[in-house]
Amino acid sequence: MTLLATLFPLICYFAYNLAIPLVERYRPSLSVIMxxxxxRWVANAxxxxxxxxxxxxxxIMSSVSFMASTSALLxxxxxxxxxQLPSLMSALEAISLDRVYxxxxxxxxxxxxxxxxVLAFFSFTLSLRQFNHFCIMLGALDQETRPSEEEIEAVARLNSLGAQNFNSGIRAYYFAVATVAWFAAEWLSIVACLITIGILIHREFFSTAHRLAASAAVLASRKQRAAEE
Known part of the structure; x- marks a missing residue:
């Protein structure tokens, strides 16, 4: 039970990252809408x-850089x-949470x-690298001649990859916070992870931000179709 409760946040982190793309095939998440x-941003730029x-x-790059630096410090x-294990053990015993460590x-x-x-650090630094490449490719677009749809798609895809890795780093933070509950009780760590998954699912699929972003995307799509007609 102790080992399962310890590894459960890590298992949930990988399982969530693998499962969400499958769910997004049937219901677009906030990340997909973004x-x-x-x-649209690249096309307008x-x-x-x-x-x-x-x-x-x-x-965007400043935010990612800040999170990467924070991950290194943590x-x-x-x-x-x-x-400082002896001091930590003494502190845990002093808390008196009715368990033996x-x-x-x-x-x-x-x-x-x-x-x-460490996973968060690598996710944020990879995101920072991809956003850096995005800036280079965005600056390389020729504004005198309209870029092809393939070129716009490639630049936008690189931006999305940076955002995807940034979100992966944020999720690592969320599940790392859930690991703190283990010091109170083993079962509480599992409960904290399940609650974290529920919060992430709500934010990705059922939040107010999701509804607003979806509405904006629909309106923009209608406007584009009207302009083409």
Whole structure:
């Protein structure tokens, strides 16, 4: 039970990332809708000469860079805890949560927490790299001649890949927070992970942001069809 509760957040993280693309085949998530809007962004950026797109890209990269730096700090913090295990064990016993902590179990749990933050770090840094490539490709678009649909699709797809990895890093944070519940009770860690999954599903498929984004995408699609006619 202890090992299952320890590994459960990591299992949920990978399972969620694998399952969501399957669900998106039948119901578009907020991420899918945003990918459509990203394509509109690239198509519009190819027609205008303005620093607006550079400012937007810079703001996005700043956010990703901040999260990547935070992940590195959290990783180092967990490493530091390994050198303070006696103090940690004393602190856990002082909390008096009516359970016995074995050093081996705590070490394994810390390794799982470390893995979550390392996964977040790699996701954020990969996202940052992809957004950097997106900025280069966006700047390379020739505004004197309209880019082809394939070129617009490629640039937008790279933007979406960056967002996908950014979301993956955010999810790692969510499940890492759920691992903290393990120190209170093993079963509470499992419950916290299930609640986290419920929150993520709600935000992706049933949130107010999802409804507003879907409405905006539909209106934009109608406007585009009317302009083409």
């Amino acid at each position: 990918s459509m809007e990203r394509r 190819a027609r205008r000469e303005s620093p607006f797109d550079a400012i937007l890209s810079g703001n 990783t180092l913090a967990v490493f530091a805890v390994f050198g 074995a050093v081996h179990d705590v070490v394994v749990h810390l390794i799982v927490m470390l893995a979550m933050f």
